[in-house]
Amino acid sequence: MKAPRFEYRAATSVAHATELLAEYDGDAKVLAGGQSLVPLLNFRLSNPAALVDINGLGELGGHRLGADELHVGAVCRHREIERDPQIAARCPAIADAVAQIGHVAIRNRGTVVGSIAHADPAAEWPGLAMLLDAQFTARAVQGERTIAAGAFFDGFLSTVLDPTEVITAVTFPLPPVASGSAWIEFARRHGDFALVGVGAVIECADESITSARIVVTGVSDTPVRVAAAERVLHGAQPGEALFAEAGRVVATQVDPISDIHGDATYRRRLAQVLTRRALAVAADRAA
Amino acid sequence: MTATDRGHRDEWVGRSVPRKEDLPLVTGHGRYVADIQLPGTAEVAFLRSPMAHARITGIDVSAALAGEGVVTVVTGADIRATVLPFTRFVDQEFTPPGLERAAHPVILPCPMPVLASERVRYVGEPVVAVVAADRALAEDAVALVDVTYEALPVVVDPVLAVQSGSPLVHDDITDNVQATFEVRAGDVDAAFAAAPHVERFNYETQRQAASPMETRGVLAVHTDVTDETTVWTSSQTPYMVRTRISEQLGIAEESIRVVVPDMGGGFGPKVQVYPEEVLLAHLARTLGRPVRWIEDRSEHMIATAHSRDQRHTVEVAFDDSGLITAIRDDFLMDAGAYNPFSITCAYNSAVHFRSVYQVPHFQVRGRCVLTNKTPNGPYRGCGRPEATFAMDRAVYQIARLLGLDPVEVMARNLIPADAMPYPRGMPYRDGQEVVYDCGDFPAALAQLRALSGYDEHARARQAQPTSTAVTRRGIGFASYIEGTGIGPYEGAVVMLDSLGRVVVRSGSAPHGQSHDTTMSQVAADVFGLNPDQIIFSAGDTSLVPNGIGTFASRSAVVAGSAVLLAGRRLEQRVRAIASELLEISAEDLVVDAGYVHVRGDATSRVSLADVYRAALPGPQARIPGGTEPGTRELQYFVPPTVTFGAGFLAATVSVDLETGGVVVERIDIIHDCGRMINPVVVEGQLQGGILQGIGGALYESVVYDENGQPLTTTFMDYLLPTSAEVPEIRQIHLATTSDRNPLGVKGVGEAGAIAPPAAIANAVADALRPLEVELNRLPLSPPTVIEAITRAQR
Incomplete structure (x- = not known):
């Protein structure tokens, strides 16, 4: 056209x-x-x-x-x-x-x-x-x-x-130099708009998390900060179990749409998995 | 006498000669339909149905006619008296007696209008054509056309379409089954009765859009002085375009010239003749100025044929060792709103279903079902990827049920090498008995198994049967068979031009197949020339009187053989004329490097230009007695039947258990395409086909909603694999020389596209072991894989 x-x-x-x-x-x-x-x-x-x-x-x-x-x-x-x-x-x-x-x-x-x-x-x-x-x-x-x-x-x-x-x-x-950050997304092909993307920033002091931010894209009509999941992390010791818990909280907090590339259930699952993975990478970079 | 003495060398055929086509194409000198500029050209845009099924109750074009730059606005009513609808489609005109006897096809007429005037049957069906000074103005005016529709009930699902009470797409086809056939080999009922195990599986291959890089496009001009209408079109079948225009406009084929310039791919959907091609010829003749229509991509996604879209219900009878004794297959093909190819794809699915396996007893029923969707036509593989997906998934599934290694079960069912040539007890689409002319399947599978590293992979898994890794690797195998080089014929002209150069003209036009290079290699060997010295052209109905087209892995076999035969005939004639000039027996002459010389004495010679001049008409002509003047040979090659290519493909994938994401890491293929004219061209064909197969396995799907509205009309929603999705590809070439054509070749154009969906699904199943996942619907999108995992875990 x-x-x-x-x-x-x-x-x-x-x-x-x-x-x-x-x-x-x-x-x-x-x-x-x-x-x-x-x-x-x-x-x-x-x-x-x-x-x-x-x-x-x-x-x-x-x-x-x-x-x-x-x-x-x-x-x-x-x-x-x-x-x-x-x-x-x-x-x-x-x-x-x-x-x-x-x-x-x-x-x-x-x-x-x-x-x-x-x-x-x-x-x-x-x-x-x-x-x-x-x-x-x-x-x-x-x-x-x-x-x-x-x-x-x-x-x-x-x-x-x-x-x-x-x-x-x-x-x-x-964020402060000592912090760690990561962005992970999942798309059907290289270069596609992500079905879901997750950004995370983590700051740590004395083996515990002093500040955490989580943003999820593709699950709402705007990108969303997930404060409830951030609260789970504050003051806690970084680790796989904690990050998985944050992922579970994210999944309860987002209300994604369904389309031909993935329904709401699938996107919620992605948000959960990618949150855990992004936090793990960010924490690793903070260390 | 040596081969060289006969003028038939093996110097160029078989070599990876660099492509003659590449330089102009990669330096921007290609010339596509949209590049051709004719002064005074008006542009056409179409109003297409926004409704899946509706009665047209009114069309008001008055506002559009008054639009800026508008030349004319044409409706179906305007052309009713002058342009006939499409009524004659492939296979409807003639069913070969052998096919008639064995399969009893029933094919009902479903005429397709050039412009719909009473009823629309799919979103995208052309309703009104606007001709304007440029395309933007034509689109402005399209928005001013007012069509009123009365919605009719829509049928989208082919399974529902065949049930009683379903809305009818064509009123006189009362069960929406436009075409059907049933064919059997062996004693199926007895085999099932005696079988220790019987299982039933369902397999579904999605609707796909082949998506050539260049969309369709037509430019038409009528020249009053010569009363000739010339149509440039991006088509795989210029001669069929000529015939349709002739029949539907009522003008002689001799007054129509159809030219196919450079093409950015075809892949099947450009085999069909479309309303736009006929209508633009009509508009050029009535308006007296050139008219052009270039399809845009979103138009292409609804107006150009889709493909695949089959649902198979397969019953398999087998013993404890996994030996399959019988199969019953009953399948539907969603044909869309019209079915120009009737049983072409569906019968291909039937005849190729058993692939490389013995399966001595076999019965299949295919039904082509009408729905309110874009018509379904061939796409690279044409019915074979669908059948292979069902067959090779079934092999894997019965192996799992028996606790056996699936590759062992594949091997157990193969046709042994000493059984070749192997009759299959049913006819091909051309009516001839199917007899495989292949090599050693068991050896080929063993060779691929070694290349793919399957045994190491299987051993590693045995050592650690339950993995906790999130990403798992799997290797899956699939097979394929392909009848290639279907007739009825193809033609070639081989001639000398006035400078004494060898000119080759083919009735089969290329759109990426490297005809220029490969046909020049064939001719170069006949005349002792370099392929660069051969002048090749194709894609113009004025070059060769009759032709069929470029599809179905047929050009090298049928058109290549025509070039060889016409070339040999010209070479003999050239020696005969030179014999008159040199006064030496033709038997003692050699054609080489632009001359004809006496064997053993390169100085006693005449040039090909001398030969050309000597053969001109007139009293001085030095031509063999009883022949007409000239140095131009036209030859048609009519193959006895198809020749069978075959192979195996192994896919190595990794699967992310948490996201369902599948990455194809490597594809290994072993294949037999007969003698190779040019191995690099063969490799390119396989690579392209494999990538399209990966698209079908993982990414592509044409989706409609329940109202028949298409949801995938851009490349953001219709996901083609890109260069970033290309895995490592390794190829092993086998070469079983065919005795069904003089070149000894088999077709390879579709070979790469057939096995990947089955192999990738099998690889994903392998990666997910010990889970028993159902992966019987394509594509394997990440949500589908997660669903399958979740179901299997329950």
């Missing part, structure tokens, strides 16, 4: 991009990597009056790894993050996850921020954003605001972002 007719507008600055979005009053879409947007257009599932192309905006490119945070611009590609060995060393969950986004050709083109703004509940970056409590910087002609990941996703492919806003950057606070 061919896309329905739309206007193509190339933004010359961030301010210009916001002006264009305002000009179409919510009927324009921001074009970054186009990995999700272009198929939606070609299937005629999306019918915007205009695309506002931000790929030419140099100030939105690149990423910066600080001592405590990772800053990613709006047109930074997945592959750029994947190829930074310092990120993998500092927060392996990110590297685990990014390597499982589509295939290399997709990672060469798709953007971190685009994935977050598209808000697919099975995607890696929205899950990582929830796992690490990321902060998004959103700009409109009226000004700039910061949105926390926990308040950003409000449904299937849906966020609190106003259609006249553009996310210019995302900041991922990084």
Whole structure:
């Protein structure tokens, strides 16, 4: 199929991009990597009056790894993050996850921020954003605001972002150096959207867990933090039995959908198994 | 006289010559239908039925006609008087007497409209064609067409479709069984009565979409001056396209030229002739400008034939040693809403069911059942993967019941080498008695067993029968047999051009099979040339007067033999003409390197260009008496019947007991495809087929909901294996020369695709031992594997 007719507008600055979005009053879409947007257009599932192309905006490119945070611009590609060995060393969950986004050709083109703004509940970056409590910087002609990941996703492919806003950057606070993190997912084929993904961060002191975070993707209309399972881990001694228990708690806390690739029972089972496995890897890396 | 003296060398045939096709294709110089630009071309988009079954109560095209850039909008009513529906399908026209006598096929007509005007029978059926200045505008206008439907009851499940009271897909086919046959060999009832054990199993192979990388596409143009309609189409059967257009538009085949340019794969679904091909020829003739339709992928998933989709109920009679004495098989094929191929795939399942095994008594009934789904046609293997899945799963299951090693049970049932040629007591689809012309099955299985490391694997398990590992490894075996090189014929023209070059034209066109390379190897040996010096072309009905097509593992056998025979005939003629020029007996002449020279004296010679000129018509012509002028030979090869390829395949898998995930680690195959023209081409064919077999085993499934709505219309939901899913593949080639064609070859195009689903299912069963899992439905998706494990643990 061919896309329905739309206007193509190339933004010359961030301010210009916001002006264009305002000009179409919510009927324009921001074009970054186009990995999700272009198929939606070609299937005629999306019918915007205009695309506002931000790929030419140099100030939105690149990423910066600080001592405590990772800053990613709006047109930074997945592959750029994947190829930074310092990120993998500092927060392996990110590297685990990014390597499982589509295939290399997709990672060469798709953007971190685009994935977050598209808000697919099975995607890696929205899950990582929830796992690490990321902060998004959103700009409109009226000004700039910061949105926390926990308040950003409000449904299937849906966020609190106003259609006249553009996310210019995302900041991922990084867990302490001594912590361990992991991202494990299960997909039917290499590069597919995961049926279920689990991210985990564990901090330990004196043989017991001082902090734990668990995020599960693919089991709800947004990625979900599973606080009940995190509570099981706090103060406990890391080990297979404990991680299995956390997995069982996750299974009771998620309410996945059924589709042709797996029913709710199967996805719940995956959430349980992958939670145990992710915690084991994270704990191993923390040690 | 040596072979070389006769001009029949073995210099190129048998060598892994690099493919002549590769350079243009890998450098972006391929030319597919969508690459052909004709000025003034209008683009076609189709409105397809969104309903699985409905009566059409109204079609309003007025808004669409007023749409921007719209040239015309065509409905079924508009073409009723000028374009006939599809009424003649494969096998409906002619059932060979041998098949008629043995199988008593009943095949009922179910005509298929070019555009549905009264009733739609599946989601995707074409209803309205919009012609516009470009494809985007045509799609805009499609959205403006207003069709009103009155929903009819839908039948999706073929098992329910044959029950009384089911909705009818075609009103005059009152049980939805469009085609059926029954065939038997031996005394089945007596064998069952005498059998120590009888078991019944059910096997189901899912609906698949072959998914060639290039979808279908048609470009048609009519030239008034010559009154010729030229149709470029991505088809495996250009001659059948020509015939259908001729019959359905009422114009002579001589006024139609069908051209198949480069093709991005076929795999079976492009064997059929489709409404779009006939309609575009009609539109080109009536509009007076070129028209083009390029199928998009989501359209392809509903508008192009699906395949497989069989349900077998198998009864097996066997003794304590696992020797199978008799099998009864009763199966349904979900044919979809129309059944262009009638019993083609189903009868293939029947005739190949017993594979490499003796099974002396055998009875099978096949029924092709209509449902409200996209029509079902051939896909690489064409009925054989379905049968092999049932047969080789059954071998494994009876081995488990008896507590025997399944590979031992396979071996016990094999046809021994000294029994070849081996008659099977039933006819092939061509009506001829099935007689296997194969080699040594027991030796082949033993060789594969050694290669696969099965015995070490089995010993290791014996040492530690209960594992606690989450990931388990298994090795599974399966077999296959394949009648290849089916007729009725294929043709070739071999000729000299005015420069004295050897030109080969084939009626069978390639879409990945390497015809250019392999047929050039055949011709090169005849003329003492390098394959690069042979000029090959195919895929154009103006090149060879008649042809059949490229499918059913037949091109090397049938078209390759035609090239050899036409080449030999031209070589004799060339020597005869040279004999006139050199005034030496043709027996003493040798054709080599572009010249004809006297044996033992390479300086007494004439060039092939000299020969070409000498054979031109006129008083100066130096041609053998009683022959027509020219250096062009057309020859058709009519094979006596098929020739049988066979093999065994072993899959090594690992299974994650917690997720149900299956990873194919390695595929080992041993196969016999007769004499190999080009081993690297053979290896490529096997690799591609094996990967498609893995897709059928683990990933692919066309899914419909209970309303007949397709749920798998993109590659996000229809899961093809990708290059990332390719395991290590090891191949052992055997070569039992066929005596059913002059090249001694057997077909190999489908060979790789047949055994993987059975072998992988057997490997998963092996990995999960000592659990006794039921793995009798494909694909083995992770949830299915978990379900099977859970059931077995209860």
